[in-house]
Amino acid sequence: MSTLKGRVWTFGRDVDTDLIIAARYLNMKTPEELAAHVMEDADPEFASKVRPGDILVGKENFGCGSSREHAPMALKGAGIPVVIAKSFARIFYRNAFNTGLAILVAPEAVDGIREGDQIEVDLASGQIRNLTTGAEYQAEPLPEFMRALVAAGGCCRI
Amino acid sequence: MAMTITEKLLARAAGREAVSPGELIMARVDFCLGNDITAPVAIDEFEKAGFERVFAPDRIALIPDHFTPSKDIKTAGLVKQMREFSRKHGLTHYYDVGRVGVEHALLPELGLVGPGDVVVGADSHTCTYGALGAFATGVGSTDLAGAMATGEVWFRVPESLKFEFTGKPGPYVTGKDLILYTIGQIGVDGALYQAMEFTGPAIEGLSMDSRFSICNMAIEAGGKNGIIAADATTRAYVEGRFRREPFYAYSDREAQYAAHYRWRAEDIPLMVAKPHLPSNTQAAAELCGVRIDQVVIGSCTNGRLEDLRMAAEILRGHKVHKDVRLIVIPATQAVWQKAMEEGLFSVFLDAEAVVSAPTCGPCLGGHMGILAEGERALSTTNRNFVGRMGHPGSEVYLAGPYVAAASAVAGHIATPEQIGARRAA
Numbered sequence: 169m170s171t172l173k174g175r176v177w178t179f180g181r182d183v184d185t186d187l188i189i190a191a192r193y194l195n196m197k198t199p200e201e202l203a204a205h206v207m208e209d210a211d212p213e214f215a216s217k218v219r220p221g222d223i224l225v226g227k228e229n230f231g232c233g234s235s236r237e238h239a240p241m242a243l244k245g246a247g248i249p250v251v252i253a254k255s256f257a258r259i260f261y262r263n264a265f266n267t268g269l270a271i272l273v274a275p276e277a278v279d280g281i282r283e284g285d286q287i288e289v290d291l292a293s294g295q296i297r298n299l300t301t302g303a304e305y306q307a308e309p310l311p312e313f314m315r316a317l318v319a320a321g322g323c324c325r326i
Numbered sequence: 327m328a329m330t331i332t333e334k335l336l337a338r339a340a341g342r343e344a345v346s347p348g349e350l351i352m353a354r355v356d357f358c359l360g361n362d363i364t365a366p367v368a369i370d371e372f373e374k375a376g377f378e379r380v381f382a383p384d385r386i387a388l389i390p391d392h393f394t395p396s397k398d399i400k401t402a403g404l405v406k407q408m409r410e411f412s413r414k415h416g417l418t419h420y421y422d423v424g425r426v427g428v429e430h431a432l433l434p435e436l437g438l439v440g441p442g443d444v445v446v447g448a449d450s451h452t453c454t455y456g457a458l459g460a461f462a463t464g465v466g467s468t469d470l471a472g473a474m475a476t477g478e479v480w481f482r483v484p485e486s487l488k489f490e491f492t493g494k495p496g497p498y499v500t501g502k503d504l505i506l507y508t509i510g511q512i513g514v515d516g517a518l519y520q521a522m523e524f525t526g527p528a529i530e531g532l533s534m535d536s537r538f539s540i541c542n543m544a545i546e547a548g549g550k551n552g553i554i555a556a557d558a559t560t561r562a563y564v565e566g567r568f569r570r571e572p573f574y575a576y577s578d579r580e581a582q583y584a585a586h587y588r589w590r591a592e593d594i595p596l597m598v599a600k601p602h603l604p605s606n607t608q609a610a611a612e613l614c615g616v617r618i619d620q621v622v623i624g625s626c627t628n629g630r631l632e633d634l635r636m637a638a639e640i641l642r643g644h645k646v647h648k649d650v651r652l653i654v655i656p657a658t659q660a661v662w663q664k665a666m667e668e669g670l671f672s673v674f675l676d677a678e679a680v681v682s683a684p685t686c687g688p689c690l691g692g693h694m695g696i697l698a699e700g701e702r703a704l705s706t707t708n709r710n711f712v713g714r715m716g717h718p719g720s721e722v723y724l725a726g727p728y729v730a731a732a733s734a735v736a737g738h739i740a741t742p743e744q745i746g747a748r749r750a751a
């Protein structure tokens with residue numbers, strides 16, 4: 169269960185929560201509604217291109233900006249199981265785990281993975297394999313209680 | 327053990343003698359809040375988790391400010407959910423249209439948060455209350471649901487950064503310029519997970535309103551909280567207003583900081599942050615000539631009485647440029663009323679600006695002044711991300727109220743001096 173395999177979409181640094189889900193859609197609050205507009209201001213086609221199981225790779229400070237839990241909800245709603253980045257903004261980090269979206273800090277992996285690569289992620293060990301290039305990377309392993317949160321699908325579902 | 331003010335407040339809330347950076351603690355929460363975007367999700371989580379009661383009905387504020395007065399049917403539904411939850415649980419601090427204001431201006435004004443408090447809010451700009459000498463930080467809706475039920479929340483104790491401003495700011499330079507300068511220097515993740523402590527003579531000389539602007543934008547550098555230790559200005563603001571006992575804490579002389587920045591306030595010019603990051607800063611005078619379509623004066627950063635007075639000082643006797651729309655949004659009903667009584671509205675109306683009811687409105691691209699593709703705004707708000715105020719092809723420049731008002735008159739980015747205003751330092 170903790171191994172995920174998927175196709176990669178890459179983004180730059182400082183991906184903010186307005187990019188992940190624009191405020192004009194915050195009059196909605198279900199993952200399904202929000203997923204229809206995920207990453208829209210970064211790439212208007214993204215919601216139609218992304219498939220369940222796809223993985224997001226960002227650079228530094230992913231998820232900066234507002235405290236909207238709608239951001240991890242929109243990503244999860246689009247079927248994205250994990251986001252990998254060099255660093256995450258603080259509130260997004262909390263919210264991701266609280267809503268059951270896995271996130272991994274793995275700077276080398278971010279540098280070595282390109283858009284469209286197929287990768288395999290072991291959440292338990294933090295191992296990331298790039299199936300396209302064969303390269304392997306180690307992410308900071310998730311603390312046990314955070315893995316439990318993700319497995320349960322979020323804080324309030326334990 | 328020597329501690330910073332942030333560490334002292336967290337230790338107190340955790341019921342401990344001392345804490346140090348990196349530790350995970352369970353802290354008692356003095357006050358928590360949610361808004362019309364985050365509270366409905368928190369209420370859903372609260373109910374899904376099977377919680378039956380809130381920890382204290384008088385320690386939770388639910389503030390429908392973002393899309394208020396409700397801009398569409400879906401928003402009206404969200405506010406209705408907040409209203410019903412507040413009634414069901416007997417919440418003391420639910421504020422509806424006619425009483426509501428932008429949350430981070432409203433809570434300090436009503437005396438709901440004060441020195442020594444530990445406050446969590448499901449809104450990233452909760453860090454504003456650090457200006458009162460409180461520990462205040464933004465969390466998500468699930469954390470708010472937990473806090474509403476238990477009155478507790480976990481934290482990792484942050485390292486502290488010290489920002490010391492010496493000297494005295496130059497003419498027209500406000501707290502907004504100091505914080506934009508800071509973010510420009512350290513970047514949007516320059517204080518990631520850390521406490522930002524602001525000190526020095528230049529900070530001591532600032533009004534409360536200017537201090538709120540500074541702490542408000544700590545999150546724009548990734549900070550966990552911004553904080554300014556209380557002094558005579560804070561005490562004067564809090565007295566007769568704060569509804570609980572204040573607790574005054576101060577950093578020890580030997581407290582540890584991850585970094586110490588020291589800047590001369592007189593070296594800091596009027597600042598502007600260019601699209602699309604608050605760290606993309608430049609001196610306002612150097613951007614003179616950047617044409618604008620709209621100016622917004624308001625928000626939890628700069629929608630307080632002092633901000634409106636500053637704008638009026640510049641606008642008096644001028645007209646807003648014919649190609650510019652100026653939208654003024656007093657942050658709360660009390661600010662609105664005082665501005666009206668002081669005659670500021672006459673200045674705005676004579677200048678051909680529009681004055682809105684208190685709301686977040688255009689700050690987050692909600693309503694009351696959305697930008698079309700290719701349009702450019704100069705705004706006293708705190709974020710200029712892609713699409714923040716409307717179409718993803720629009721642009722937002724951030725500045726303080728003096729530059730905003732001067733730019734509205736000029737039709738392009740301008741300092742007060744550039745439109746002929748003069749003031750001694």
Ligand code: SF4
Binds near residue numbers: 428429430708
């Ligand atoms: S005024 Fe803007 S930044 Fe402040 S709480 Fe409202 S939307 Fe957020």
